[in-house]
Structure formats: C-alpha cells, structure tokens
Amino acid sequence: MNSTYFKATIREITYSWGKFISIVLIILLGSLLYVGIRATGPDLDNSADRYFAQQNLGDLNVTSTLGLTNKDLSLIRNDKNVKTAEPNHMVTVKKSQNQVVQVYSYSKTAKLNRLKLVSGRLPVNENQIVLDDKAKSDGYKLGQTYTLPKMDGLKSKSFKIVGFVNSPLFVSSTDRGTTNVGSGEVDYFAYAPSRAFDQKAFAMIAVRFNNTSGLTAGTSKYNKRVNCDQDRLESKLDARPEQRRAELIEPELAKVNQRLTQLQRQAKQLKAVPAQYQSTTTKAAAKKILAGISKLQAAKKALQKTPQATYLYNDRTANVGYQDYFDESKSIAAIAVIFPGFFLFIAVLITFTTISRMIEKNRREIGLMRALGYTKGFISMKYVIYSVLAGILGSIAGGVFGTITLPKFIFGMLSNNNLTQYHGVIPWAFIVEALVAGLVATLGSAAVVLMINLREKPTELMRERAPKAGKRILLERIKPLWRRMNFNQKVSYRNLFRYKTRMIMTIVGIAGCTGLMLAGFGIRDSVNDLIPDQFNQVQHYQGIVTLADSNKQIHDKNIQSQKSAMVQSVTVAPTKGIKRNATVTMIAPQSTAHFEKYVSLANPKTGKAEKFTNTGVILTEKLATDMNAKKGTVLSAKLGNKLLKVRVAGITKNYAGHYMYLTPKYFNKVSSTKYSPNSRLLKLKSETTQSRHHTSRNVLKQSGVLNVTYPRYANSTLGTVGLSSVVLIFIALSAALGLVVLYNLTNVNISERMRELSTIKVLGFYDNEVTAYVARENVVLTLAGIFFGWFIGLILHHFIMIKAQTGAILFPLTVHYPGYIWSAVLTACFSLVVGVITHYKLKNIDMLDSLSSRE
Template sequence: MQPMTKYMWRNIRDSLGRFIAIILIILLGVLIFVGVKATGPALNDSLNTTVKQDKLTDIQLLSTTGFTSKDVATAKKVAGAQAEAVKFKYVNGSKGQVVALYGDQSGQQLNQLTLTSGHRPRHNNEIVLDQRAQRSFGYKLGQTYTFPTDAKLARRQFKIVGFADSPLYIDNAQRGSANVGDGAVRYFAYIPASQMKLGAASLLNIRFPSLQKTDTFTDHYTDLVRAKEKQLKKVFKNRAVTRTREVLAPTLKTLDQQQNQLDAAQKQLAAAKQQVASASNGQMTTTPQIAQQETALQTAQKKLTAGRQRAEQSVKTTYTWQTRDDLAGFSAYGDSSERIAAIANVFPAFFFLVAALITFTTVTRMVEEARGQIGAFKALGYGKFQIALSFLNYALLAGVLGTVLGAASGNWSIPRIVIALYKNEYIPLQPTVAFQWGTAALAGGFALLATVGAAIIVVREQLAEKPAALMLLRAPKSAKRILLERIKPLWRRLNFNQKVSYRNLFRYKSRMWMTIIGIAGGTALILTGFGLKNSIEASGSRQYSDIIKYQAVVRLTDDSNGSAAHQVLTKDSRYRSRLAVTADVADISAHGRKQADVNIYASAAPKQLNRYIGLHTNRGAAITLPQKGIVLTDKAAKQLNVSVGDTVTVKTTDNHRGRAKVTAIATNYIGNYAYLSATAYQTLFAEKAVVNTLLVRLRPQTANQRNTLARQLLKNGEALGTSYTVDQKKTVGNMGKMLNPVVMIFILLSGVLSFVVLYNLTNINVSERIRELSTIKVLGFYNQEVTMYISRENIILTGAGILFGYAGGNLLTAYILHQAETAQIIFPLSISWTGYIIATLLMIAFTAIVMFVTHQRLKRVDMVEALKSND
C-alpha cells in the first residue's frame, strides 16, 4: 500500500468522528434533497399505477335517454376506445344517506372494485358498500340494508356481503354531490344490475389504453383526453338524434295508432253526414248526435296533437361529459402532489445548502490541521499531486459515501413513508417510486463540490507554502478591542472568563459566522416546517372566518324567487338571516390573459353584503360595492395582471358578455371571485340581475341538522341544492393534513441536521484550541470553568443564530408558500408561537447536549500531550 494511501486511512482512523460527521451531514442533505424531490412524482406514479391496475375510465358520459349496445358501438368508432354501459343513479339510502348506486354485472372490466372484505353480489338480494360506509357509518357484513320506496328498485332490502374501494372515489373524505336527499353523496354501493329499474344503462364508461402510459396529472394527458373527447362528441352528435327517435318510437307508434283510429272515425263521421244530407234532400246536413261526435273527435284530435308535441319536447337526448378531473378528490390529489413538488424545489435546496456549507468548513479545518504533515511530506520529496491526492481521496470517499447512502435511503424511504401515511386520506395506493437519477446526480455534484472542492482549495493554498513554514505553528490571531469594551460600565461588571469569551468570539470571525449560520439554518428549517403547516391551515381558517361569514349557500330553481326557501329556513331553529344574490360563473380576461371559472356574486343590497362576505383590501380597508365597475379578488387580479382602474372582459357560462373597470381588489385565500352591485351587473351585461342563490347565516349545527335542513330545502324550498362552508373548510383542512407527513419529516431531519452541525462545529472548535484549553486547565481552572470557557461562546452564538433563524424561517416560508400557490389558492404567511418555541427549545437542548459531551471530553483531555503537540 502506498504511504500516502496509508496516511489517508490512518487519518480516517484517527479522526473517525469527524469523518463520520462529514458523511452524516452529506447523507442528511442528500437524503432530504433526493427524498422530497422524489415524493411528488412518486405520489403521481403511485396513483397512476393504482388507477391503471383498476382500469379507471378516462371519460364518462351521462345521457338523459340512456345507453344501449348501439351507443357502446358508437364510442368504439373512436380508435382504441374501450366502452362499457352501466346502470347508475343517485338514490336515498338507509338512514336518509345519499348513495351513488351502480348496477353490478358480470364481465365488467372498467372501474374495477377492490374488495377490502367480503365478496361481490352473487344473488339478487346482495349489496356491496363503499368501505367508507363501514369506516364512517358503522355498517357491517351480514347486516340488512334497506332502501326507501323512492329509490325505485326491484327490492328494498339487501344483505351486505362486501366492502370495497373504487378508483372513481380516491379521496376518502368526499364522494361528490347529487340532486337528491341533502345533496351530499355519502358513499357508493353496488347491487345486481337487474334490481335497478332503469330501462337502459345511464352511464357510459370510456377508456383508452394508449393514454395509460401518460401521467394523469400532466398537461400532455389533458390535451390527449380533450382530443379524444372531441372525437367522441363528433360521433355522438349524430347518435343523439337517432337515440331520441329510438326512445320516442314506442310512444309515437301508439300515437300513430290512435291517429289512425281517429282518422277512421273521421271518415265514418263524414259518411254519416253524407247519408243524412242525402236523406233530407240536402236540407239538413247534421243531427245533434253527429254534432256531438264531431265535437268529440275535434277534442280528441287536439289532445292527440298536444300529446305528440309533449312527447317530442320531453324526450331529447343530451350528454354530460366528464373526465378524471371531474371525479371527487382527483384534482385535489394532483394539487397536493404539485404543492409537495413546489416545496421540494426550495426547502431541500436550502437544507442541502446548510449541510454543504458546514461540510465545506469541516473539510477546510481538516486540511488546515494537517499543515505539519503536509510540510513533512513536501520535505521528504513527495510531489504536490501525491500529497493532495491523499486529502482529495479522504474528501471524495466521505462525499461519495454520504451521497450514495443519502440518495438510496432518501429515494426509498421518504416517498414510501408519505404514501403510507396517505392511506387515511386516499384509497390504498400501489407504491411506485422511480429512482431520481437526475436529482441524485445533482446532489452528488454539490456534495463533491463541498468536500472535494474544499479540499482542493485549501490543499492548493497549503502546498504553495515552503515545508519549513508548514511545519511551524501558525501564529495565533491577535485579540482586538471589541465594541463591548467601549461600554465601560458594562465591561467592568464582567468577570475575566466572560471577557475572554467575548473577545474570542470576534477573534475567530469565520468560526463565529459558521456557527451562527449553522444554528440559524437549523432554526429556519424547523420554523419553516411549522410555518408550512400553519400557513396552509390559515388559508382555510381565514377564508371561512374573515372573508366568508355565511354558513350555507342555497341554489334556487330557475322559477323560484326564494320565498319558498325562506319559509323553510325560518322554521329552522338555527336560522339567523339570509341574503338573496345573483350567482354566476364566468371567464375573465385582460392583457391577453384569461382566468377561468371565476365565481360572480351580484347583490342589490351592497351594504348588507358585508355581513355575509368580508370585502377588504390587503391593508384592511373595507370595500363597498360601487354602482359601476367590478371588484376582483387578489389572486384573480394577479393572474390577469390587472390593478385598480384597469378594464376586464367578463363572459359568463350563459354567454353574457361585457366590459367593466376594476374598482377594487379584495383579499381572498381560496377560489377566485368577482363582486358587483345589481346596478353594475345590469350595466355590464345589459340584463337585469335575477336572484338565483341565497347566502344563509346559521348558528352552529350538527351534521344531522345540516342534512335535515338540506333535505327540506330540496323537498319544499324550490332549491337545487345546499352546500355548507363547514364542508368546504374541512376539505381545505385536509390539504394541511396531507402535507403533515412531509412537514414532520422536514422538522425531524432539520433537527437532526442542526444537532450534527452544532456538534461538528464545537468539535472543530475544541480540536483547534486544545492547547489553549489545556493551558488554562494547567493554570488551575476547574473542569466546569474550562467547559464554560468554550461553551459560553456556543451559548451566545446559539442565541444569535436563533434570532437570525427567526428571520430566515419567515423569509424561507414566504418564498415556499409563493411557489406552492395554485390558480385557486393563496397561502398567507402564518407561523404559530408553538413553532418558535419548539425551534428555540430544540436549539437550546442541542446546545446543552453538546455542552455535556464537550464537558466529558475536556475532563479526560491529556494536558501534557496536548501541550507537547505541534498541532
């Protein structure tokens, strides 16, 4: 073995703690950098694998007249399409719960169920329920499930034989909405298709195998699905007319038969009239009996004509198209993985930067400590490259080990931990984690830059000196007067040890700043972890306390003025007040940009609106709806790049179009809104604002009270549906829950990194100053005094680092939140006192642990050997 190679291994053996510390710091940095960067793609890949395995449809088609085998054949005209027609409808189930009911049929290939227990229906009296019905509503295998009569099924009672998951419902917290019951679907169910009294299938599932290799959550997939949907609409355009004729055919056949009978009766009546006229020599052409028959036939003809018109008007085939984005929870899942990916672009990079900076310092100190050996090797005739190679290999080995271990463990562990923790929020996912070679290579490059790069810089500097100069001790830095000395009253009150500590702080400025940066970085990272959690939660709490002050939204039927709904509301004991508004959805454009699906509210009582919606600027000034112009919320304004005074174009879903000036920009956290007075609405669209929605303020309600009120409004209040803000708030709250696993990983690893950094820097500090510490120990200082001699510096630097960390944590959190924003959500910066307290206590605890370890080490130091050393 070459002498320089032996020296390297001896160096590793003699400074094993430092070598391991370098590996650990690099490992932690690479682990979180690669692991978190891999989490977003892994979440998408895992869901893609799961829904591909279950053959989730790409497009769903609902029809007002149902589907037959001809419709399935029509769908298959589009190249590569797989199609299945199934029976489906929303019904009231047991205990008044709304159920998405499907007909189970043999040979069904698409949207396959995954049984969590039991088996599929084998007999006409068996039913399989959503696993949510078991988990949230307490249903059990073997129980009897009873539907009310209005479900209109072949039988009412079924035996529960299984519970299942469906790729149509990936989010365990929501199952969508319906136009029956209280309007909120609680779970899905499958019964034999023969038990559903439907003349034809009501849902057509369409899947394209060619699209399954594409990530569902990419724009490329969306474009491909739109192209397929366009082709399907083209072939179904002609099919809609044909299907209408097919449905009308039996009715028209009956009406034609009646028409034929009526025509025959008309002929008989005409013949009778002719006979009467002949018998009376043309004097009398009718009789009372003939007149009566003629009147009856005319009446029958009118009824028959009206019946034909009603039949033709009542039967018209219209289609409703849905993609995966329309499935409950699907878009939210994609948004969640996007937020994690956005966080991964910032947080791990900062984490890794701190780790790399400390590693750079550690390697630099390691080389500088070896000045004497470098000088000796130069004096013995070794070349510069041979000497440098020893230190470069040391750094390379540490960097490679840290990178490989960190990349492998990070890519394998963090995504799988997050996916496993998602099981409470989503259906069980098939973990699919691809190794992030690009990210690992990038992390490895930075790791080698911090280790080998540092070694190159310092070794080159050392090798430039003469051997004699290298083998001599460097003169210690001279102390200088510090600012604190100029404050005489304070300086006189400090004892000798305190004065020495303060002077030493500024004597070694690089060590001071590295310690402060290390502590500040750790504090900032921990604080950022809490800040992300708090800020995401704050978006929901502020939206539904400061902005949205109503508790329910009641959507009215087209011919309702709200009076019937008002009567139902006033009978409810939890009712407080209501405000009638005009609600619409529009696309708003300006400066070549467009913001789709903006919710528009127009009110004829602008002053009362403030009791229901808190409109205010980001400076807190209240906003009153003007007689002309429009008020936009800040996210929509930012997306459109407009400010107060700019003009925007508004186009509603009903194709009403107009231009309006932006009069104010209101603070909002979730969704995009535009507010107008009724006068401004009429000016904008040249049409009077028609009330179609009630904003309702209610006292706190239980879930049963909310469901009862929603059912009453649907039944007697001329309402299309009722939505509660508590449900929306819960959905937003789930976003924070979904990020909790990632945030806790951030906090845990940040704490570990902070401890390793502090320990490493203190270890370097002690190693560099071992002669100084041995000197004061020889002079009679007690062990506690020797420890405090150096620990006092750590305490001061920890305090300073914590304060800098507060500022850094806020800045880092704000930047990450900005990156994690979506087109619909703004996250306000919010860090609770808990985050500050825990970050502070952790740093204090780490400092205390390091002080204890340092104290034990200094108690055992060999003073004579330390003072004899030339290091």
C-alpha cells in the first residue's frame, strides 16, 4: 500500500510537470540570488586577503618629509608588536614631458610587499629593471633598454627591462597615485635593485605587525588592530621629527659656521691692511671673500629655516585602489541583506499560494482516503513528499548554483584591480537559510492547508466547495460607467472581485517582481549619478593646485577663476560610541565671498545654504552621520601631530568624500599654528583631457607649484564598479522571476477554473474569445501589479541605497523615468508571453472530462 501511495505521489508530479517545475524554479531563483549575492562580499574579502597574504603586504608604511635613517629602522624593529620592518628607496622621475614614473628599490631577500611576476623575471644586476604591467600599454617590451634622465638618487640612467610585474601596493589596475612632479599623476611604477640607488636616507619603511596575521584584510577587527599598533609606534617615534631635522642641519651648519669663521678671519686680516698698501689683487680677494661670507650667511639662514620633519604613517587604506575595493565589497554585502531577502520573500509567497491551491484542489481525494480509514499522517505524506522534494531541489540547486556562479562573475566584473585569483568559501550558513526558506514555502504551506482541511469531516471534504455567491461590486454602483460596459467586461470585473484572494496574490506577485526590477534600475541610476551629482550639484571647481608659496598666483589661459584656500587632510576622531576614525579634507577659503561658485553648501534637509561662521565648522552629511554629530557637537580633528577641537556649526549635502569647511578666523582660534593658504581651487574654461593636461604642464612649470589634481577625473571609481555588475544580475534575475511567477499564477488560475472555462466553450465561445475571457483579467491584474510595484520598488530602492552607503559615499536617491518604463514594459511582455502560452493551453481543454460529474 505504501508503494502504491508513493507511486501516486510520483504521478502527482509527472502529471503536472509544469506546476512542479515552476515551484522548483521559483525557489531556485530566490535561493540563487540570496545565496549568491550574500556570499559575494565574504568571497571578495577572502580573495583579497589571500592575495595580500601571498604577496605579504605590509600593514603600515612609515615615511618622512626629510627621509628615514637606520635609527628610525632600529626603533621600529624594537617595537614589541612589529614582526618585520624593511626599508626602501624611491625616486620620482619625470621620464618625458607626459610621463612620470616612480622607481622603487627591490631586494631579493625582502619579505614584505612581494612583487607578482606577470612576464619575464625579476632583476638581479643593478642595471636591470622591472616595470609595472601597465607600462606595456606605452609600448615597452622585454629586453628593451630603459633610459631615465640623470638625477640624484640613482647611480645609473640606463637599464635593461627584464620583466613586468604587479605590486600589492597598487590594487587598482589603472591608478598609480599623485605626485608633485610633471602632470601631477604617476603613470606607472618600476623596481630596480637596491644597489642601483645612492640615497643615504630611506624613502619609506614597510612594517608588518605580529598580531594581524589571523585577521582578514579590510574587516573592522583588522583595521582596529592596526590603528592600535600604529598609535603605539607613533608614540615611540614621537621625538624623531625634531631629531631628524637636527641630524640633517647640524652637520651642515657646523660646516657653514666653520667656513664662515675662516672667511670672516680672512676678511678681518685684509681689512687691517692700510688702503695705500692694498693692491688690485688684494681688493679683488677681499671682494670675493665678502661675497662668500654673504653666500654662507644666506645658506645658514636657509638651513635654519628647514622645517621640522613630518612623519607619516600610512596604513593599507592609503594604497591606491585598496579602499575602493573594500568599499565595493561592503556595499555589495549591505545590499545583499535586503534585495535577495525580498526576492526570496516573493518566491516564498508565490510558492505558498501554489502549494496551498494544489492541496485545495485534491479535497475529494483527501476526503475519500479519510472515509476509507487512512490516518491523517499517512494522507499528509503525499503532499509532504511533494513539498519537501520541490523545496529541497529548488533550494539546494539554487544555493549551489548561486555559490558557484554569482560571486565569481561579480569578481570577474571588478576589472579595475590587480586581484586576478578568485578564492571563494562555501557559504554554509546562507545555503541553510535558503533551504529553511524553501521548506517554509513548500512544506509550511502544505502543513497549514492540510491542518485546515483534515479537521473537516470526510463527507464535507468529498463534496465540492460551494462556489462563492455572486454579489454586486463597487463598479455596478457607478451606473453611468457600468452601463457602457459590454457583457464580457462585466463578467471579467465580477470574477476579479469575486475571488479577492486570487486577485490580491496575483497583484502582490506581479508588484513584487516589478518592484525588484525598478529597484535594480534605481540602483543603477544612483550609482551612475554619484560622480555627476557630486561635481555638478556640490563641487563646481575642477582642479586643485598645491603651492609652496601661499601668495603665489597661478596663470593659464584655460583658468576661468581661482580661489585661495587652505586644503589639508585631517583625521577626525569619533564621538562616544563610534569605533572608527575618518580621513577628512579640510578646506578653509581665504575669503568666503563668492565661495558658492566653487562649492555649494546646501543643508540636506532644508536645501538652504549653510553660512560660514567664526564659531564652528560645516561638515558633510555622511561624515556627520558616521560621527553621530549634529549642530553643536564637538569633534577632535588631528592635523599632523596637532589636535584641534572643532564645534559643528552646520551640515551640508555631499555625495563622495568627507569634507570640513571653516573660516581662517576659526582655524586660528582652534589651532596653535597661523592660517596660511596652501592651495588654489580652479575653475576651468575647458575640461577636455587635452585642455587639462595642457593646463597641468603650464602650471607645474611655474615656481612654487607642487602639484595639480583634478578630483572629478581621478581614476578612482569610488566603489561603484562592483555595484554596477550586481545591478545587472538583479535586473536579469528579477525579470526571470517575474516570468515564472506570471506563468505559475496564470497556470494555477486556469487549473482552478477548468469547469468554468469548459462551460463557456460549450456555450459557443470561440478559442480567441475564451483566451480574451482570461486575458482581460490578467491585463487588469498586470496593470495594477505594475502600479503598486512602482511604489514597492521606490521604497526598496531607498532602503537599499541607504544601507549601501559605506565609506565616504552617500548615493543620490534617484530613479530616472526609463526605469519605470522598462520595468513596466518587461512585466507587460512577460504577461503577453504567458498569454500566448495560455492560449494554446486553453485550445486543448478537454470539455467532456472537465464537465463530467464529480459526485
């Protein structure tokens, strides 16, 4: 008997393959997106962590404006938390008018920041060099002679190219950072053996701590540990800036003073000779000595003006492309909590409806078995097996397929970095969650409906449920409208409102899928609008010139206007309860007049312009949110080795980056150093690539100019490449779910109304009229679903984009009209496709079987 009943279960599947497969597909799509997207964030982090571990990327780079010595190296190595510390030389070379290269030292015995060989081999002799793999695009090849202009720091200017490499210091595949040489942008890097350098001081010291090896790169635990180790190291080297200055200038001052004393003695001796005895030669010698004294005195003054060394401690976030990569990972992880969850919810809802209707359809069979004496548990087994089989097949297949495909696909889409090896982890927790959701949808719905039906008496179950009584609907009370409807239209509207549960479930299913698609298009719009909105609505200047002389004026025919300002990078310490610091660009214009032409300071809530005040600073919105700050909050800002206490006077709208705006008077009030502008904000007449490069070259030739940058055209993607690839997946899978949901709901609708449809065919309706009879209802439900779906999509989009705001990014909450159109068009197309399939199914209805007595 058990065998017979099991065969009946199999027949239930084989006789309705379409229904069973649609249930499996719905669960599969939901599980695929849920597991695949949720696993992407951890897989991206794991791939990066494996790459950095293989290349042994340092945790910290220590640099100094006056170079580093063996004394610095010894102090760092003696720190109890330092595992490895390695010194490196580096020179920045303007190889040609349009090409800037940074040459680093390479040691075969080095343990940190290992190079990854792309082609060729690593250098052995001091006349050999390896280039950045990016340099291939400039035409460099293995075996070529590579010539650099003669300069201090390198022994030779001619090298042989023996290989092309990637460096873990540069995660980005395109961006190589900025410099104060040439155009201001580094084109590529190179590595030559340490013996090729003749620098006395080191350019940087790479540090690896002994307590970070078990922590995954990019995580908050890792960042917090490095911050603690960095603070300890800074304290240990606290006296070094002053000592380093003394080490450099005291020997030189001693030489200058010694020579000055000698010349002054000689001058005194010559002065003692009476004028009548001084020959022409003697007078010339005296004049030469006086010129030498003047020159030495000027040199002495210059040495005394040498600024104190500034020691910089750059963690991995300062590496080009590093933070962008992890910001993308965090944004994807944030979205993965919401979008796939809602996607799975829609899948569960539709599956619940399908399973419950299937059991409801088999009421007679359940009643007959109850009358024959079968237990409730035995009767339930058929539906339990059916439900569990559909749930497990869909969940496991979707989970496994999502794990294998989506994270790897998204990783491959992140083409703007040098991480080429994907290392995934099996997301057991997410697979289990998807399996539980799938079983809740199938087994849960079966259990609920079975419990309701099995409570009824067998005689009641064996009878058909009485059809719902016809009653007037709201449209009938609007008589002018009702009278103008034909018979078919009246029947369709009566059917819609007669079966309210079917109508609501269909609208919810269609609305959910439309909403998912609209949210996907909205995410794309927000990602694409990030840069344009930042530089059209907020920042109106195109370039920043860094100066050595605060009074320097910049000249170029492409410059429309310029604004003198102090631009400094500061670290803002959090308020109580916030764990991480933030790197902030502090801008203090020399004059606040007409500053709105360069930056719009609009309050994000009221839209009104924030005004400069001498009693506080204006923070950007995302920074204020991260720091839990509001008007009146006092924050700590670290500028170099000085700590500033600043009060928040206003909050302004901003999309990319953290900024702090203040007046010179307020800066002088909170800082021990006097305000001095060090930059010019530039507005350009032409922003074309050629115009910008031409302006950079002209400006950098002017004395006192250190650097030129164009924030809008920087190579950083601000963590949006990964989101763009995720959006494509969201839209594609949402569309697929929409198609399956529409097919499934229509299929269930037809199977429930087989007798009704057969009756109207017997009454003389043609095939096209029968199809139109059903299609009219579907059209109304589809339009209603699209309309409500837009509202769901807007809410979902806003919720997702707020959660995706990681790092210094605040996405604009915009959905452009093509998103509404495409989500509606796709849903309408799927409804049309399902309508065509339905037409052929209705043509093949067997009227005799459908109308035969069921009593």
